[in-house]
Amino acid sequence: MTDSHIEFAYVDVFASVPLTGAPLTLVPDADGITDHQMRAVAREFNQSETTFILKPSRPGTTRRLRSFTPTGEEVFGAGHNALGAWLWLATSERLGLDGGLDGDGDGDGTTFSQHIGEDVLPVHVRHADGRAIVTMDQSPPVFGAVVTDRAGLAGALGLREDDLVPDRPARVVSTGAGHLLVPIRDRAAVDRAAPDAARLIAALREVGGEGCYLYTDDTVDGGASAYARFFNPAMGIWEDPATGTAAGPLAALLVADGIVTPAPTGRATVVIEQGHAMARPSRITVTVSGSRVQISGSGLVVAQGTMTLPGAGA
Structure with a gap:
């Protein structure tokens, strides 16, 4: 019944300054978190969506993303829920471990692959003017x-x-x-x-x-x-x-x-x-x-912290 702790970040997506754009709560390294806990965490943060970053579960993919609303509904589209996750990955230098962003910052960037729901979609991350910019493919209309x-x-x-x-x-x-x-x-x-x-x-x-x-x-x-x-x-x-x-x-x-x-x-x-x-x-x-639809944007990580999860049986 020992409590556990998870890291989280707060990202303002589609924003150029803090406290604008779409707020997203993000939980990295979420592989050990159960579905029940994910829903409880999303309810606690009470944002329109809370996104959990997991290790890839399909060959050739870079990350798996899962997102939940405060009512516990899982959502599968690639919107600010996914874009904010890749912004965090870029700014926290996690993508460099995967052979990610170009080191010279010239804006060419690198394409990765994200697994959301049943979809595997490309996502491109680059730097411009000192900021990460993410471009994601969505499904054909x-x-x-x-x-x-x-x-x-x-x-x-x-x-x-x-x-x-x-x-x-x-x-x-x-x-x-x-x-x-x-x-x-x-x-x-x-x-x-x-x-x-x-x-x-x-x-x-x-x-x-x-x-x-x-x-x-x-x-x-x-x-x-x-x-x-x-x-x-x-x-x-x-x-x-x-x-x-x-x-x-x-x-x-x-x-x-x-x-x-x-x-x-x-x-x-x-x-x-x-x-x-x-x-x-x-x-x-x-x-x-x-039929190709791509969404682009930037944003900022405005807060980071630690949340306590109750132990089993609590």
């Missing part, structure tokens, strides 16, 4: 169901039906996690949204969506493509300041619908603003080349 009850969806979001863009459907898109993407008329309406959790959960279940991503082209920065907010009450996430697993699907949808036009190379870059309504502004960059 899958375009799912469209909402038919627009008035009901608007009501579930605390909005009017005319707050929704009239000629663009709300639909589920997945690049690893399927989220409902809802086009909204302007930034004021996005900020005014106040979802009814029970009604939104019902609306999401009807179309097979995990979370809900409200977006508009009325951005803060004219260089961005969309301004967004994310809600996922079924997973215990009321609002998330930066959601890579939703930004990837949104970028794929904007390109597929011709809202964002690819360059002559066939590559489109989509910048999404999120977190402003939570006073944690985030900027997420997604590139789309055909």
Whole structure:
């Protein structure tokens, strides 16, 4: 019944200064932690996601990642939960043990392989201006169901039906996690949204969506493509300041619908603003080349510490 101790870190993802972006709690060297303990730790930290870094369990992979919400749900998409883990690995020099980052800091970087859920996806880590920048592949986009009850969806979001863009459907898109993407008329309406959790959960279940991503082209920065907010009450996430697993699907949808036009190379870059309504502004960059979706960002390790886990039978 001896207590054990685990190390943890707190990472602000998609952030350029501390206390912005998406906060992530991260537990490295998590191989000896049971599923029950992982869920309990995620509940204790009460972040939108807590990520555990494990040794690879598949040949040719660099790390295995597992992420849990405060309600104990395991999530499998490659978003800020994974990007924050690789930022920590880079800044703590763990990747150097694997033949990792280029030593001269010229920005070329190295590609690794991460195992998340059933997926094995490449992740590229490089240095620029003294900071680690991570670029991750997500799964190819899958375009799912469209909402038919627009008035009901608007009501579930605390909005009017005319707050929704009239000629663009709300639909589920997945690049690893399927989220409902809802086009909204302007930034004021996005900020005014106040979802009814029970009604939104019902609306999401009807179309097979995990979370809900409200977006508009009325951005803060004219260089961005969309301004967004994310809600996922079924997973215990009321609002998330930066959601890579939703930004990837949104970028794929904007390109597929011709809202964002690819360059002559066939590559489109989509910048999404999120977190402003939570006073944690985030900027997420997604590139789309055909069916390949990649998300990029940086961040900072802002805290590190030790947590005590109770011994068996406690």
